[in-house]
Amino acid sequence: MTIRSVIGAVGAALAIATAIPAAAHDPGDVVTPHFAQAIPNIPGKTLTAFIVDYPPGGTSAPHRHADSSFIFAYVLSGEIESKVNDGPTQIYRAGESWHEPPAANHLVSRNASKTRPAKLLAVFVADSDEKALTTNIE
Template sequence: MSARMIAGAILAAVVSAIPATAHDTGDVVTPHFEHQIPNIPGKTLTALIVDYPPGGASVPHSHAKSSFIFAYVLSGEIKSKVNDGPTLTYRAGESWYEPPAAKHLISRNASKTTPARLLAVFVADTNEKALTTPIK
């Protein structure tokens, strides 16, 4: 099964299974799926839903050294800056990827009035303890 097919299956389950319930100025991260990849020993696929209230944001953070990330905007608009790249706005239905050990310097709702929701799919070493670490 291709990565695109896996992401599509996860997306279909996510859209119908998780309600948006963020009520503060930060983000709300909800684990949704985790499974070791049987044909890639030592790797695990993890899917998270990130809900941003209006004006909400994630703290700047780095990702695990082994993690490749696929991000897909489920609803709303997300502003994102990864490493030294530009700050971009992604709308519902758009996606991007982040390389291993990426620094996610900006991740926030582009709107002050409408919530936003993001699906983040990580492929990382199974023994990786923290997928994200705040940047101090």
């Protein structure tokens, strides 16, 4: 499923519809739903995980994450350049991670390499009824 499409229900039992806008990413980026589960000891919260595959030189438009979402990002392979809110632009390599607070503005998110792909695990903890985890910054 490409990022240009809306991700359908993540976990049929939960029926969580997570919309990621088409304009937020370049063609070729692939976001794959990986896991979704209501958190039993935190009523109203769900943990949702995605694998984001960036092609060489792949990038995302600046975007904002949902007000209710706390995000943990872990680089599975390659190198990801990222800037969240007013923090510094940093390059994270395979095995490194960062977090994003609720309502974060993700101003830079791209593959740091023009020749090799990169892969990221993005884990969201958000309100279970959250409809859009990511929206473009206009």
